[in-house]
Amino acid sequence: MPNLPDELNVLFTDEPVLHILGGRKPWRYPDGWLEKTRAKAHALITDPAFADVTVTRKGSTFKPSVPVLAVALWDLVWMLYPPLAAVVGGGRNLYGQLVGPYLKTPPVLKNDGWSSNSVGRFAPPPAFESTAGQPELREKLVAFHSDALALLEEVEPLEPRRTVLAGLWDRVASDEELLAAHRTSSRSELITLWQDTFFTDDAAFDAFPEQTRNPLDLLLVGVARLQAAHEAIAGHTPETDRTFNETMAALVHQVERVDVPAGLSYTVLGADGAAEVQRLFERQADEVDRVKWRRRQEAWLARAVEAGAARLAEEWLAALYLTGGCLAGLPDRAEESGQLNLPWKFLGSLRAVYELRPRPAKPAPTTPEIQPVPTAPEQSNDPEAELANLIGLTEVKACVAELVAEAKVAGLRAAAGVRPPTATRHLIFTGNAGTGKTTVARLLGGIYRKYGALSSGQLVEVGRADLVGEFVGKTAPMVERVIERALGGVLFIDEAYALAEGGKNDLGPEVLSTLIAAMENHRDDLVVVMAGYPAEMETLLDSNPGLRSRVARSIHFPDYTDEEMLAIFRLLAAESGFEVAGETAEKVTTTLHRLPRAPGFGNGRAARSLLERLSARQAVRVAGLVDPAPEEVRQLLVQDLPPVSGSTLAAGGAVVAVGPEAELERLVGLDEVKKIARELAAEAKAETLRIRAGMPPTDRSRHLVFLGNPGTGKTTVARILAGIYRDLGLLGSGQLIEVTRTDLIAEYLGQTAPRVRKVVQRALGGVLFIDEAYSLNDSQSYGAEAIATLVQEIEEHRGELVVVMAGYEREMKLLLDANSGLRSRFPTVLTFPDYSRGELQTIYADLASTAGYTLEPGLLTGVSALIEPFRGMLGFGNGRLARTAFEQTILRQATRITQLADPAPDQVRSLLKADLPDRLAGDIEDASPYL
Template identity: 35%
Template sequence: MRLPEHLELLLTDEPVLDVYAHGPWRVPDGLLETVAERVDALAADPRGAGLTTEQHMLLRLPASLVLAEVMGILAFLPGGGAIKGGSRCQLSERLLGPHLAKPPRLSDRMTMWEAPGGRWRPPGDWLLEAPDRKLAIELARDCLGALEGIEPLEGRRRALLRLYDEPPPCDVDLPKADLLELWARHADGEVLAAVPELLGPVGYLEWVCAGLLAARERLTAAAPRDEALDRHLSRLLLQAEMEHVPAELMVALGEERYREVAARFPGDRREFKAGPWQEETRSWLLRALLEGEADACRAWLDMAMRFTAVVQGLPGEPWFPKNEYLPVALFQTDLRRMFAPRRRVVNPLTARLRVPEPRKEAGELRPALETSLVGQPELVAALAEAAGARGPVRLLVAGPDGTGKRDAAQELARSLPLPRDPLWVTDNLFAGQRLTDAVARLHADARDCAAERLLVIEGLDAIVTDPGNGEALARELRQLLSIHPGLNVVALCDADGDARVREVDPALPLRFRVARTRPFTVAEHAELFRRELAARDVRATRQALAAAGALLAATPPLQSLRNARLAAHLADLVLAGLAGDLVRKPDIPGTLDTAGHPGNPLTELADLTGLHTVKQEISLLVAGTRADRMRAAAGVRVSVPTRHMVFTGNPGTGKTMVARLVGRIYKKLGVLSSGHLVEATRAHLVGEYIGQTAPRTRRLVERALGGVLFIDEAYTLTQSPHKDDYGHEAIAELVKMMEDHRDDLIVIVAGYQREMASFLAANPGLESRFPKQLHFPDYTDEELLEVFARLAAEAGFGLGENLPGALAGMLRRVPRGPSFGNGRLMRNLLDVAIANQSERVASADRAARRAGREPRVTRKDLVTLRAEDLPPLPELPQELLGLYL
């Protein structure tokens, strides 16, 4: 029995705002203080000077109309009558505390809750009393802007801002009621979906009833209750102390259901008692909660509270619910009572009175675990042993990704007689943390799981090999296994991960039963493919399964697309072109291109504009690779060359494009297994804290294995003025990984020519590991024109006869230098030209229609760019670079 993960925050003592319709949210430290400062600054804005009222009952008098407006918005944003709870639910009190006439005592209890009303409406409430309506509406919008950042309120806040940005065309000095009605009618479907109160009281009641009935149906299915729907609604009205059934419910419920509720209401009213009804409802919600319907319970409470607020406010808008008996606080208490971690003491009777287990005869087999794993005999044997053992589970599974490690942990968790679902933790949860915080988390997880749930640690090898905290965490885990003898642990590692753990702490692997997985055989790949088809209600012939197994076994992995995941990928590809429900051998493709790049990369390289020297150098590299393959075939010994490269040149000269083609070229030549490109900058490699950089760099390189790692502006790794910068640590780790994986990885570093020379000199081992340096020169004017024409053609446009000359004249006047964008500038100029052309043809069409003429915009006009569509050249031509880069 476990609370849904997105609700587990409610079991903590963190600062939480829990708007039921959104879900619990951890309030960032200092956020409410920042929002309060924004509100105070807006209240002190000179535009609002003198805008006060003596009529406000909660603010100090004279009360600022701006603060009164903010208080109204805060009551409206959660929803009309919506429940907001948690230790930070008192938003008005926390944001406006110094301005309140009687500041209340703030509560940090997690079971605290409120249900604010919803009478505020755009474009404003209190501020509309100001003499200048335009200023009032402007200030009301600024009030919404000041409340930015409170995540549970953001969706409704942004929807309301859309109304202010696209207001209805009307006189702002209309009577207030008429103005509010006009703005509400102007809201589109997207705004109404976020703010259904703008539908008006009856429309909002209809929306609430739809949600209420859906939540009740879900709860009744999980926790049956002897209560007809008409009685359910009748008693909801009575707990709200209604004297009659509102006629508006006929619209919300339909005539037949309304008459059923109205007929039952008088009889229920004579016998209804709010206290017993509250306890009965609490018991119903608790039963549903324990059946796993926490979200449905919260949805019913939220809709029931809104229902109360609406019917009490009729015929007007919903207001703060009063005299309601909905068990909100009781439900929140029950949720913590049932799911929060509890202290336990062993009852001595459990050992004294336990029935002894029957003794096993010598040689009797332990019960086998029924597993759905394909292949992996070593892991299957370890699972059976773990499931049948009397002691705690201590299993370490090492192997390639996608070979069933996670499935094995899940199957083992289902077989163990533990009261709670497993707890999964990953290496990312510990990366970059302070040692004390990381150790505290590990201890807390162990305490939470002891004798109650299976602890699954993904990436144990990554955790213990972290250069910052790894060794200490390995030691702590080893000690925890002794401190908690009932702790069940499954640790998952990459291939040879157990060996890496042993290098850090030789004693730690001895505490585990180690099982290894391996890549799948052809037959096992065929079985995986068969299962994927079966899950889609499709069959396959034996010949098709054999062909699929052979294809999958021969397909190199691409990052996370490997092993079992390849079978699902192939199934999707095959079914996309399948007519019936039987896969035959001809339906299986001859090759499986996981990179998804059709076409010949060498041809694409040759078709690129300019770059003649670059093309020639890459042709020489290709020729050298082919010659090495011929030598190897002839029995000549060939050493694996270093293929890492340096690309230098200004922005927009095609470095990234060529790097992507290099990966595909070497994939076609059989040098790289996948040929994909992983782009990175300094931010992807360098961490913010001690111990973050090496693991971050290592994970990035592992993503690029089989392809090309392209590091743009690589010189920034050595340019920081701070002594404690971690760029050099990233370079050291990168150099090591480049050497370890030189047979299936190409690293390309790129940047300005002078800066890259300094970068290579920063580390003694760098220059020797980048034997090939290619310079990408700036494009000539003629080449830039060719680039512009090619990009336009790819976008479906042709060039008018005057455009090339105009563009050439523009390029002649623009200075060249490091900031010149080359091809990037051409792409951006094309975007501007297309936008200008769209405005031009649309204006011509509008002018023709106003004059009563047939539109004269031809198809050729729609796809032709003219000289006049180019942006104007600034008086200082160098400013063009700043405007369009």
């Protein structure tokens, strides 16, 4: 079996690892180290002495106006990485990890590839510029660097450079002349001081070879490392057809130089070696194929790994990246080349060896068959069979079948000598999260590999952050690097619409331009799949005319049905070893149905989240059992489901669970409204029973019209009905979305319909409550467009939404008469009468009791006297007037009791007739249950 060093195995786990190719062994973040070190870094960054010193680094990942020491720490840690280093592992972005709270998008510990480090000249941080004329703060900056470097003593890959740099800063702190220069010199003067004074001795040069003034110094280091690694690897995998000088000549071509730099004669090549490289360079000029060159080097590195020379191959790759960058940048400083993207394939070779299992020397003895715990169906190695076994996705499978048929025929045509132009295979996948888009893309890659349409079929998944660089000039190389990783397979760009959502100076369009060129140039060995929400993806296609013509088709992934969601839940449970009893499955179906199918709905992820919550609650239950049997540990029961009923604050502040039907009965008055609401609830319950009995669902509209004055409880009853429908499984989440005319009607032509659709999307799974809906009945504005769009949306989402239109009786009847489509879709009309004098007194008393007040006898009669003059007026406020009276009473009571010397608790709680206002004033919006 090939020998992969144990120290490299950690690269293929989910452990947070930082590894610099060609450096020390991979370093795993110790448990708790990042949190502890980040806290220490935050303490340094938030030094009160620098509280007013902030900086905005334009075009960077930093948030606007961050503490200047956050930028200083980023630059300091970044400088500890060797020049043009290829860095791998989930913890490779240590500088970003330490200053994450100050970044627009904090990095995550994700082992998903590699990154490179550019070459920069050392420069004291912008803090030295920001603190000009403040010598005390300048001196604190020197101490900051020493303290910050001390935080990183454990980070082994950075230790050689950290030790040298820490010594240089300590030298500044201990040398009064140097310290005085740092107190008063300009930043440019300090840069010169460091170059001329600090990086000139051998120890500093060995650690920081890129900091000398002569770029040939770094080239000398790179070529020497590359030659030593090349010769060492040749001892393991002899390459008789390729000398080191041939490799150097090809490398000069690869970095897109038109000449061999004269400086090569000063390296280990010498004058004769450089001259031979020149001759070889000219001989190779007519056969330059950069893709072929990369693949040849990848194969060579793979053979080195297989031969047990993985660390030598790693060193060769690191030296190649450094040498190539020096060649690309001459005569100026080194700069990375986008044509040296080999680390990803090298890591693939390491992974292949890491995952390789040795064959047993003898056949394993047969063991008696043991009945296993229920598990998920075994996955087939055939991607077509795996696709067929996916839950749901009928239309998606049909579209993929057409793509597969095209791939099969292409193979038959090639065998028959027919070679039509290669058809574009790039795709758009639209739909909510968790609908299987990534899975289908992965299987499609395997199917295309099976029929020869792709060479390797691997899936490379990326997002905007993997494609858009921090600075101008960084984006195109990042995209090219990703494309190189994906060649031969499928490049899956999640939330691709984000590439077209930036502002004027956004770099997303540069990504699209580079991507389009690659889609065309590599159409025979690359499939690009861009995924996202339907409307946003349409906007993306419109943003670049060349993109739409290069996409073969768009495939929509619908949300899963309740039955499919339950099947996914069962599959996930089986994979985890759980058993789902029949009653539990029925309750799970109800819970899943209550999830609103709005944009952002998680689909399969929602099923997984529910299982995780069930598992957590089941763990609590099982932990309380005495010596539970294995079957008890495996079983998920109804009581393990998370609660779904709401709760309200009862008197005294305790949280008491109150079902929506019980909440309805507690409302004051509204006898006829309650009666109809009970009938609606009974009808909904009967519907669920019919469905369970296998009967088809009733095609009945549940949309409502509420008539009445303000403050009669219309909004509250709508919210309660939403809860009843939710608990019965007829609505998803049961939320109430309340809107008015201004939320639905836009100012300009063409904007109203999208606004209505957006409101409906927010309300899916619940109740959309349109207050003063009669205001949509106008012929001078866009009300008719709003109504027409609303009617269309009601039809499209009839099982996912209840719409309640509310307003005054006369005006609402005019609205229904004006649009016949509304009346047929709103068959139930509830009239909310004004509250009687006694009911308003009860409402006032309930408000006072809930707030902890006691009432003087006769006070409620005074409340009625305050409210009664308003009765009969248009827009009589009902419960709102009761709340207004209550609030104005406690305001006057506050004035009274604060004048008492030492009021007793009973005096503080008492509301007296003297506290009542002389008259009601104002129009306070009510937030009570009587709104």
